[in-house]
Amino acid sequence: MNTSVLSISGPIMTGPSSSHTAGALKIGRLALQINDKPIKKVRIYLHGSFASVYKGHATDKAILGGLLGMSTDSKEIKNAYSIAKESNLSYKFIKTDLGEKYHPNTVRIEILDEKKPLIITASSIGGGAIILKGINNFYLNFKEPLGSTYSIIIIHKDSAGVINDLTKMLTTTNNNIASIHSERKEKGGDALTIIETDERVSDKIFTEMKLSKNIYSIFIMK
Amino acid sequence: MKNGFKDFTAKEFLKNNENKDLYELFLDYETSLTKQSKEKIHETLKIRLRVMENAIKRKLKEESITMGKMGGDISNKLSKKFLDNKLNWALGELSRKAALYALATNEENACMGCIVACPTAGGAGVVPGVFFSSKEQFKFSNKDLEKGLFIASGIGAMIANQTGLSGAEGGCQAEVGSAVAMAGAGLTYMRGGTNEECFTAASLGLKNLLGLVCDPIGGLVEVPCMKRNSFGTQFSLLASDMALAGVKSTIPFDEVVLAMKEIGHLMHTNLKETAKGGLANTPTGKKIAKDLNIEI
Numbered sequence A: 001m002n003t004s005v006l007s008i009s010g011p012i013m014t015g016p017s018s019s020h021t022a023g024a025l026k027i028g029r030l031a032l033q034i035n036d037k038p039i040k041k042v043r044i045y046l047h048g049s050f051a052s053v054y055k056g057h058a059t060d061k062a063i064l065g066g067l068l069g070m071s072t073d074s075k076e077i078k079n080a081y082s083i084a085k086e087s088n089l090s091y092k093f094i095k096t097d098l099g100e101k102y103h104p105n106t107v108r109i110e111i112l113d114e115k116k117p118l119i120i121t122a123s124s125i126g127g128g129a130i131i132l133k134g135i136n137n138f139y140l141n142f143k144e145p146l147g148s149t150y151s152i153i154i155i156h157k158d159s160a161g162v163i164n165d166l167t168k169m170l171t172t173t174n175n176n177i178a179s180i181h182s183e184r185k186e187k188g189g190d191a192l193t194i195i196e197t198d199e200r201v202s203d204k205i206f207t208e209m210k211l212s213k214n215i216y217s218i219f220i221m222k
Numbered sequence B: 001m002k003n004g005f006k007d008f009t010a011k012e013f014l015k016n017n018e019n020k021d022l023y024e025l026f027l028d029y030e031t032s033l034t035k036q037s038k039e040k041i042h043e044t045l046k047i048r049l050r051v052m053e054n055a056i057k058r059k060l061k062e063e064s065i066t067m068g069k070m071g072g073d074i075s076n077k078l079s080k081k082f083l084d085n086k087l088n089w090a091l092g093e094l095s096r097k098a099a100l101y102a103l104a105t106n107e108e109n110a111c112m113g114c115i116v117a118c119p120t121a122g123g124a125g126v127v128p129g130v131f132f133s134s135k136e137q138f139k140f141s142n143k144d145l146e147k148g149l150f151i152a153s154g155i156g157a158m159i160a161n162q163t164g165l166s167g168a169e170g171g172c173q174a175e176v177g178s179a180v181a182m183a184g185a186g187l188t189y190m191r192g193g194t195n196e197e198c199f200t201a202a203s204l205g206l207k208n209l210l211g212l213v214c215d216p217i218g219g220l221v222e223v224p225c226m227k228r229n230s231f232g233t234q235f236s237l238l239a240s241d242m243a244l245a246g247v248k249s250t251i252p253f254d255e256v257v258l259a260m261k262e263i264g265h266l267m268h269t270n271l272k273e274t275a276k277g278g279l280a281n282t283p284t285g286k287k288i289a290k291d292l293n294i295e296i
Helices: A016-036 A049-053 A060-065 A077-086 A160-171 A203-211 B012-013 B023-035 B037-060 B074-082 B093-108 B124-136 B143-161 B172-190 B197-205 B223-243 B253-266 B283-291
Strands: A012-014 A041-046 A089-096 A105-111 A120-126 A129-135 A140-141 A150-159 A177-184 A190-197 A217-222 B113-117
Touching: A012 A016, A012 B037, A016 A049, A016 A060, A016 A077, A016 A129, A016 A203, A016 A217, A041 A049, A041 A060, A049 A105, A049 B037, A060 A089, A060 A105, A077 B253, A089 B124, A105 B093, A105 B172, A120 B283, A129 B113, A140 A190, A140 B023, A150 A160, A160 A177, A160 A190, A160 A203, A203 A217, B012 B197, B012 B253, B037 B074, B037 B093, B037 B113, B037 B124, B037 B143, B074 B093, B093 B113, B093 B172, B093 B223, B124 B143, B124 B172, B124 B223, B143 B197, B143 B253, B172 B197, B172 B223, B172 B253
Parallel strands: A041 A089
Antiparallel strands: A012 B113, A041 A105, A105 A120, A120 A129, A129 A140, A150 A190, A150 A217, A177 A190
């Protein structure tokens, strides 16, 4: 594991806890980013230490703040409940036990959407760092990429040519692929592909990728 | 390892790089890992130091109440006494200021103010406490502080490379313990210490906080966290003085970190940020939680 020096003295954040406030907010914001549109209804499952002490660390407000797109140093985190109400975000916090294999600071966010429901599982591992542990029924172990690499995470239909279409689009801007990982649940079912690139994908290419055939969901993790 | 070092450990840094400054070593590691320029890194460090200093100033100027009502005005009240050199104190001015600034940072944090996690929010007071108090005594420049913060962060990164920094994973030794190691090494570097003396200061400080549990009342980052940061600064100052005076650590830094990791694994869950044991489980601790309507 390569830990960045600068990742240690940071983030600049609103208190009181880097794991239970800043990290929790980042998980909420990641869920918003993956969902790619404002969230209307969520169930938030808190596991381990998150379930025990979430209120005192404002973990609940931080997750809501993230789901509403706030940043870790936002002064509005403390007002997340009223802002959620104004934004028509309906939510429910549920204490749960996801089992021993999950880090004690883990949350599962279930976005309830008739067309495109989404389940995000992520852990806050200390100092504001987070690990994405799963999207829907795909199990992941995905740390935020460092510095100059960018990761594009794509949920798509398992179908011939999907990955070819995506990599071709990247080639048009000469964006080099550092690594690629793909898996599927069943033939013709949901598939997940992670492409790590050297350059940030341009907005134009990203939009093209999003509209490409058989793509359900796509986002960039930095 | 891709960045020219076999391992990101103190042993590796000390083995083949006797003539290279510790700051340069961490810089080589970081730039090859993240491809960020030296200028960009220093810009980030400068902003973080400003946020740290502002948090201290803000809290010493204005009183407020923390979320759990267990503080918010302690550092402000203490400053009126601690900054008076005419009173007869056991500790010197530097020690008192370090304790005061650390407390102010953590009170600001507990009031949902803006701070820099260093390495975490619960342990955020130690590095600014040590740095901004010693800045005045040793006349450190802003550039010195930037380099010192980078060294401190490097020490934290070496710990994080082996084990988690959250109280939930390793107890308070992973938070305040790591912060003490970071501040001790950073201060030793700024005072002109050798690479070995920097790692020694980190080892001495961390060794004496091994086993420290995370047992906050009601799960809030207030008691004992806020004052514990003040006490942490004293360990960093002592570790730096001892290292510069030539005292060695019998157990090398990398092994102290592994001991911390092992102790974290052996530590009962009730003592790892769940508010189910220790101070949180005392009659007074439970009463405070109950009065705040916090169910554990």
